[in-house]
Amino acid sequence: MSELSPAAALALVRGRFAPSPTGPLHFGSLVAAVASYLDARSRGGEWLVRIEDLDPPREIRGAADDILRTLEAFGLQWDGPVRYQSRRTHLYAAALSRLSEHAMAYPCACTRREIAAAARIGVDGPVYPGSCREGLPAGRSPRAWRLRVPAGPIALDDECFGVIAQDVARAVGDFVLRRADGWFAYQLAVVVDDADQAITRVVRGADLIDSSQRQILLQRLLDLPTPGYLHVPAAVDARGDKLSKQTRARPLEPSKASGALFAALGFLRQAPPAELAHASADVMLQWAQCHWRPDAIPPVRSLPAPAEWYR
Template sequence: MGLNPTIFKMPEDKPPTRYRGRFAPSPTGPLHFGSLVAAVGSFLEARSRGGEWLVRMEDLDRPRTVPGAADDILRTLDIFGLHWDGEMMVQSARNEAYRAALAEMEKLGAVYPCACTRKEIADSVVSGIDGPVYPGICRAGLPEGRTPRAMRVHTDSRPVGFDDALQGRISQNLETQVGDFVVRRADGLFAYQLAVVVDDAEQAITHVVRGADLLDSTPRQIYLQELLSLPTPAYLHLPVAVNERGEKLSKQTLAPAVNLANTVAQLCEVLAFLNQAPPEELKNVDLDDFWQWAIAHWRADHLPAVRSRQLSGI
């Protein structure tokens, strides 16, 4: 399936605005090839449209944050010529914004406290998109003698869908396929689903280009956007790079960091992975000439319409 150019645009009921994209890495380790794919894809889609490209450091999950990783990621982006616009947003500094969003949902009666442990949820007999579907134990109120742990959002049975510019129509029944999902965790940290919605609105993001590993969570984000009366960006989910075992390249699967000494050759590998057909001689140009060629020749309609793609040699 090819990209439908009529889909990847802001809804017609919204006024036209300048393209604003973003790259939002988590500082859990150095950039690897998979994260470079997301960075390059989002960068080229923005620059080829004459738009802005922002960077947001998603360090909300502090237990997984590696000291020094954020600075390392920013240095790597700079070395690869992936220069961003404006100031970088840092999620760990935005708890007040997330708290305000949660308070708004409390006013709407859209969230409730949950006392369930992971084991209790894991015992659910219904399997959904991201594991067991929350069985709704605390939906009607906390069981007697239980202490609240997390905060969950009420879901309903209406389908939540969107047209992804590359992956096509995605629709979910959140109530049956996900269940009431967490917006504030038991450890007090705000959940990614809430934070990303608040941050995209704050940064006026019009287009989200990211990995397809986040495709199935997008309906949850759209659901929260609607609850909070926030705009919904257009979405394009790029194929995720996987190893020969079909595992997403990540710190957990021991994906090697990108090579800072051979930037153009690696960027050409990214273009080839994204079906952009870089000529062999492009590997021998300097970084500025590479980006000039890549921006001028970027074709979103050539992107592979798959959720994952194996990277040879990994």
């Protein structure tokens, strides 16, 4: 990717798609990829791909390469080099060090069992009760690092859902920045990467909407810019479960790219004309780029996926 002047970087729209290599892409992945791609391209912007490979126990060998091949087969061409989070840990370490130096992060010795026994349930599981906030208990060693979350609401201004305020301290508590296994947590890594890559538009599934206030808080504490946000409905099966490898979502097949893209555009309520149903991926994406209407996307957290995309 060519170097940009500060003024050009500020003016450029830049989106991203950031899958985890835990398996092949499925219909739900495609919806998020297509939405972020069209949002960036329709604004004359760049679209980057980042592999979020910070959870080795869940990752599948070869999945990252398979994801990239699938994106290419579906006509979703990205700009610049693909970035891998596992190769960027020095950036996350620097951010954690900065937070720690300003007393905004602290070590925690608690186990998951201890937290579950003492915590109430919030938006994303048990709310951390603050056991180590004022220092480690005697005789305990640090396992993880947490953010010292200030009280008060953090507002997300989402293009689809509008303003959603969340008191992160009450809804989540002091959340993890570096896990007990030594790997950096998603919330810190995604904030650092979005800023480092000058991402201006975050378009992703609404299953991640409750993470946004944590990320905005981190952006503020680290003096990083806040991108624009657009969350689209997550694709769910007949039971209401989000499509995933665990819920037996069908992998995308390059030979069926046109049908899958047409279904994804319909899912996003972009009303593709019937004559596009058998067009090539390139033709379909060109039409969608010229007719992209984010205002047509319903402000709901999930929608049922077509039955053929899960078992």
